[in-house]
Protein backbone atom coordinates (compact mmCIF):
# COMPACT_ATOMS: atom_id res chain seq x y z
CA UNK A 1 0.00 0.00 0.00
CA UNK A 2 1.22 3.48 -0.90
CA UNK A 3 1.11 5.79 2.08
CA UNK A 4 0.83 9.52 1.52
CA UNK A 5 2.94 10.60 4.50
CA UNK A 6 2.79 14.28 3.68
CA UNK A 7 -0.98 14.15 3.42
CA UNK A 8 -1.21 12.29 6.71
CA UNK A 9 1.07 14.79 8.38
CA UNK A 10 -1.06 17.67 7.17
CA UNK A 11 -4.16 15.91 8.45
CA UNK A 12 -2.57 15.35 11.86
CA UNK A 13 -1.48 18.95 12.22
CA UNK A 14 -4.88 20.18 11.12
CA UNK A 15 -6.60 17.93 13.64
CA UNK A 16 -4.28 19.10 16.39
CA UNK A 17 -5.07 22.74 15.70
CA UNK A 18 -8.75 21.92 15.68
CA UNK A 19 -8.47 20.19 19.07
CA UNK A 20 -6.52 23.06 20.61
CA UNK A 21 -9.22 25.46 19.43
CA UNK A 22 -11.85 23.22 21.01
CA UNK A 23 -10.01 23.28 24.34
CA UNK A 24 -9.71 27.04 24.17
CA UNK A 25 -13.39 27.40 23.41
CA UNK A 26 -14.27 25.20 26.39
CA UNK A 27 -11.95 27.22 28.61
CA UNK A 28 -13.37 30.51 27.42
CA UNK A 29 -16.79 29.21 28.31
CA UNK A 30 -15.61 28.17 31.77
CA UNK A 31 -13.80 31.45 32.48
CA UNK A 32 -16.44 33.69 30.97
CA UNK A 33 -14.11 34.87 28.27
CA UNK A 34 -11.17 35.73 30.51
CA UNK A 35 -8.35 33.36 29.66
CA UNK A 36 -5.65 35.55 31.21
CA UNK A 37 -2.28 33.85 31.56
CA UNK A 38 -3.76 30.54 30.45
CA UNK A 39 -3.27 31.58 26.85
CA UNK A 40 0.50 31.36 27.30
CA UNK A 41 0.48 27.71 28.33
CA UNK A 42 1.56 24.99 25.92
CA UNK A 43 -0.99 22.53 24.68
CA UNK A 44 -0.55 19.79 27.26
CA UNK A 45 -0.64 22.16 30.21
CA UNK A 46 -3.58 23.94 28.72
CA UNK A 47 -5.58 20.73 28.67
CA UNK A 48 -4.58 19.82 32.24
CA UNK A 49 -5.47 23.27 33.51
CA UNK A 50 -8.76 23.15 31.71
CA UNK A 51 -9.53 19.81 33.30
CA UNK A 52 -8.83 21.21 36.75
CA UNK A 53 -10.96 24.24 36.18
CA UNK A 54 -13.92 22.61 34.61
CA UNK A 55 -15.77 20.28 36.87
CA UNK A 56 -18.80 19.72 34.78
CA UNK A 57 -18.65 16.06 34.04
CA UNK A 58 -19.72 16.33 30.46
CA UNK A 59 -17.01 18.83 29.60
CA UNK A 60 -14.40 16.94 31.60
CA UNK A 61 -15.16 13.84 29.58
CA UNK A 62 -14.78 15.80 26.37
CA UNK A 63 -11.44 17.20 27.52
CA UNK A 64 -10.21 13.78 28.52
CA UNK A 65 -10.82 12.40 25.05
CA UNK A 66 -9.25 15.49 23.46
CA UNK A 67 -6.20 14.94 25.64
CA UNK A 68 -5.84 11.31 24.62
CA UNK A 69 -6.19 12.30 20.98
CA UNK A 70 -3.56 15.03 21.29
CA UNK A 71 -1.12 12.57 22.83
CA UNK A 72 -1.77 10.11 20.02
CA UNK A 73 -1.37 12.82 17.38
CA UNK A 74 1.98 13.92 18.85
CA UNK A 75 3.00 10.29 18.93
CA UNK A 76 2.04 9.80 15.29
CA UNK A 77 3.86 12.98 14.24
CA UNK A 78 7.00 11.86 16.08
CA UNK A 79 6.79 8.52 14.33
CA UNK A 80 6.46 10.20 10.94
CA UNK A 81 9.56 12.26 11.72
CA UNK A 82 11.84 9.68 13.27
CA UNK A 83 10.51 6.26 12.51
CA UNK A 84 8.55 6.51 9.34
CA UNK A 85 8.99 2.85 8.40
CA UNK A 86 6.98 1.96 11.50
CA UNK A 87 4.17 4.32 10.65
CA UNK A 88 0.99 2.48 9.79
CA UNK A 89 2.07 -0.65 11.63
CA UNK A 90 0.20 -1.83 14.70
CA UNK A 91 2.29 -1.26 17.83
CA UNK A 92 1.12 -4.49 19.35
CA UNK A 93 1.14 -7.12 16.60
CA UNK A 94 3.25 -5.24 14.02
CA UNK A 95 0.78 -5.89 11.24
CA UNK A 96 -0.29 -3.25 8.77
CA UNK A 97 -3.14 -1.18 10.17
CA UNK A 98 -6.21 -1.36 7.92
CA UNK A 99 -6.04 1.32 5.23
CA UNK A 100 -9.57 2.58 5.87
CA UNK A 101 -8.83 2.87 9.55
CA UNK A 102 -5.66 4.81 8.90
CA UNK A 103 -7.51 7.15 6.57
CA UNK A 104 -10.16 7.89 9.18
CA UNK A 105 -7.83 7.88 12.20
CA UNK A 106 -4.29 8.65 11.04
CA UNK A 107 -3.19 8.74 14.69
CA UNK A 108 -4.30 5.14 15.30
CA UNK A 109 -1.60 3.12 17.08
CA UNK A 110 -3.18 -0.30 16.83
CA UNK A 111 -4.97 -2.35 14.24
CA UNK A 112 -8.67 -2.96 14.71
CA UNK A 113 -8.22 -6.37 16.28
CA UNK A 114 -5.74 -5.15 18.91
CA UNK A 115 -7.78 -2.03 19.63
CA UNK A 116 -10.77 -4.25 20.36
CA UNK A 117 -8.70 -6.42 22.68
CA UNK A 118 -7.39 -3.33 24.50
CA UNK A 119 -10.89 -1.94 24.83
CA UNK A 120 -11.98 -5.07 26.63
CA UNK A 121 -9.12 -4.76 29.12
CA UNK A 122 -9.94 -1.15 29.97
Ligand SMILES: [Zn+2]
Pocket residue numbers: 090091092093094095110111112113114115
Ligand atom coordinates in the same frame (compact mmCIF):
# COMPACT_ATOMS: atom_id res chain seq x y z
ZN1 LIG B 1 -2.52 -5.31 15.98
